[in-house]
Amino acid sequence: MELFIHELDWRVRIFDALSYPTLILRPDRTIIAVNKVFLSKYNVTEEEVVGKTCHDDVLPTHSSPKIPCTTDFCPHLTAKESAKTRSIQVQTKDKDGNPCWEERVFSPIIDENGNVKYIIESIRDISRVKNLEKKYSEMRELIDKVVQSSVSGIMAADRSGNIILMNEAAEKLFGYSILDANEVNIENFYPAGVAREIMRKLRDESLGGKGKLPITNVNILTHNKEEVPVEMTAAIIYEGEREAATAAIFNDLREKYAVAKKLEEAEEQLAHSEKLASIGRLAAGVAHEINNPLTSILLYGNMMYEALEADHPLSENLRFILEDAQRCTEIVKNLLAYSRQAAPSRAVFYLNNMVNESLALIRDQKFFMNVNVVKNFDDHQILVNADKNQLCQVLINLLINAFDAMEHKGTLTLTTYRDLENHRAFIEVSDTGCGIPEQNLSKIFDPFFTTKELGKGTGLGLSMAYGIMKENQGSISIKSTGPEGTTILLELPEEPVTDEFAFVSIG
Ligand SMILES: Nc1ncnc2c1ncn2[C@@H]1O[C@H](COP(=O)(O)OP(=O)(O)OP(=O)(O)O)[C@@H](O)[C@H]1O
Ligand SMILES: [Mg+2]
Structure with missing residues (x-):
């Protein structure tokens, strides 16, 4: 060699x-x-x-x-x-x-x-370095996966506020994509001044420590310029002493707030029901007590009236007494109906027919004179299982309230529709009347609350409606009210169509 x-x-x-x-x-x-x-x-x-x-x-x-x-x-x-x-x-x-x-x-x-x-x-031999590199990249991959799969929105921005990281939840919450990141600055994600305030708090050592922001509630600004309440925490990422970036975690509070609001409404309703129930018991007691003396007043009064000559000077006064006693009887009857515990007598019927019948039951045609009645009924016949007489009573009161609010001129719209998925049936009574002032909203379902002049309303209509709807597994609520008019919403469970009703023509 x-x-x-x-x-x-x-x-x-x-x-x-x-x-x-x-x-x-x-x-x-x-x-x-x-x-x-x-x-x-x-x-x-x-x-x-x-x-x-x-x-x-x-x-x-x-x-x-x-x-x-x-x-x-x-x-x-x-x-x-x-x-x-x-x-x-x-x-x-x-x-x-x-x-x-x-x-x-x-x-x-x-x-x-x-x-x-x-x-x-x-x-x-670079095996050690390579192994470390591999471990590092595996760890990065894992961190990426943790960040991406987090249900909280996670975002990071560099010192100038340019977005350098945004996980899927943050993209969804803010309505931006990480691909938009070059065009948006962190300031775009908050209402004016909020980003600065967050940075001020982050640098304030007395709040959560240097570079740390404890859980804080703020509003963020989405791509559609919608303000959304969130709960956030944030931190400054330091390189030595230098601020290199900021990172933040966001949780959408909309659902939490919606649940809290529902709970509050449910509590309010419960308090209201309890109040109505106790008033109802009281009213029932009083009505019973008054019923007997009233019957005597009417009986003896009528006997006296009949015994008097037609032109007797006291005859007219006695007639007034009898008319008012008769009115008291009506009130007592309503009170007893309002507080009555008996179960409604139910039957299955078509909702649209019931609305038509209620309209026909208002015999006093002066109500309709200058009112345009619009029927906006669901094309499908909606079946409900309820006490039809009671529901007519509710609807007649709503119609009279609407006529009164419009001072007998305007448009009255009656709408029926259903929620197929949840099996609910709805009636809406809309008027173009004066609306219900804000301060009265919490009182209109109370017995005897009325704004009508003496002798015109007893204030029992809506409180009775409230009780009747509840007894029939339904509800009554004010859908909207304002100077342009009021819409009252009645809701009932929808009855499934059976063979008996399947071929009945629309009446
Ligand atoms: N559609 C409406 N538009 C404006 N205000 C309304 C309307 N419906 C009800 N209200 C207000 O609510 C009050 C209570 O109504 P509710 O039907 O309980 O009693 P009422 O109509 O005053 O008397 P009653 O029905 O016993 O004859 C009314 O006096 C009125 O101030
Ligand atoms: Mg009324």
């Missing part, structure tokens, strides 16, 4: 002292020297390696099919051609067969004419 070592300058021998396995190659890839570390690391002798080319099967790493040693990518070749240092990272196996990573650096040695004379190949 030819010896090539004499070709090397003595200075090249110092490479023997290098701690990395190192080879010296000619531009034609012939290995002319290897250092001692190389021999011991790969467990080969000088004779086995020197004189061969790096394409020969000289050591595990060289024979690895993963080494990009094709003509195009051969780092030896590119180092030779460019006369510059080139390197590649190679995944291979160590002498025990364990996977490892090597970095192979090819450094050309140039002669006085500028030609590449030799190439020094130095091999570094």
Whole structure:
């Protein structure tokens, strides 16, 4: 075997002292020297390696099919051609067969004419770095997954407020995509002044510590310029002492607020029902007590009236007394109806028919004179199972209230519809009347609350309606009211259509 070592300058021998396995190659890839570390690391002798080319099967790493040693990518070749240092990272196996990573650096040695004379190949074990890199990237992937799958919106911005991170929940909450991030600044995500206030609090050490914002309720601004209440926490991310970025976590409060509001309404309703129930019991007691004396007044009064001559001077006064006593009887009757505990006598009927019948029952045609009645009925016949007489009573009171509010001129719209999914039936009575003033809204279902002049209303209509609707598993509510008019909504459970009703024509 030819010896090539004499070709090397003595200075090249110092490479023997290098701690990395190192080879010296000619531009034609012939290995002319290897250092001692190389021999011991790969467990080969000088004779086995020197004189061969790096394409020969000289050591595990060289024979690895993963080494990009094709003509195009051969780092030896590119180092030779460019006369510059080139390197590649190679995944291979160590002498025990364990996977490892090597970095192979090819450094050309140039002669006085500028030609590449030799190439020094130095091999570094970078397995540790590579393993750390792998662990780091696995950890990053895990953190990414945790951030992305979080139900809370998570967002980070750099020092200038440019968005650098936005998870899916934040995209959904704010209505922006991370792809819009270049065009929006963190200030766009809050109503005017809020972002600054958050930064001020973040820097205030007395609130949650330096760079930390404890749970705070604020409004954010979505892409559609809608203000949404959220609960947020935030932190400044420091690089040394320097503020590098800010990160924040957001939780949408809309659902929580909606639940709280519903709860509050339910509590209010409960209090109202309790109040009505106690008034009802009281009213029932009083009505019973008054009923008997009233019956005597009417009986003896009528006897007196009949005994008097028609032109008797007291005859007219007595008639007034009897009329008012009769009115008292009506009130007592209503009171007893309002407080009555008896179950409604139910039957299945068509809602639209009942609305038509209630209209027909208002005999006093002066109500309709200047009122345009619009029927906006659901095309489908809606069936309900309720006490029809009671519901007529409710509706007649609503119609009279509407006529009164419009002072008998305007438009009265009667609408029926249903919610198929939840099996509910609805009647809406809308008028173009004066509306109910805000301060009366909480009182109109109370017994005896009336704004009508003495002798015109008793204030029992809506409180009776409230009780009747409840007894029939329904409800009554004010859908809207204002100077443009009032809409009262009645809701009842819808009865499923049975064979008996399936072919009945629309009446
Ligand atoms: N459609 C409406 N528009 C404006 N105000 C209304 C309307 N419906 C009811 N109100 C107000 O609610 C009050 C209470 O109504 P409710 O039907 O209980 O009693 P009333 O009509 O005054 O008397 P009653 O019905 O016993 O003859 C009314 O006096 C009126 O002030
Ligand atoms: Mg009324």
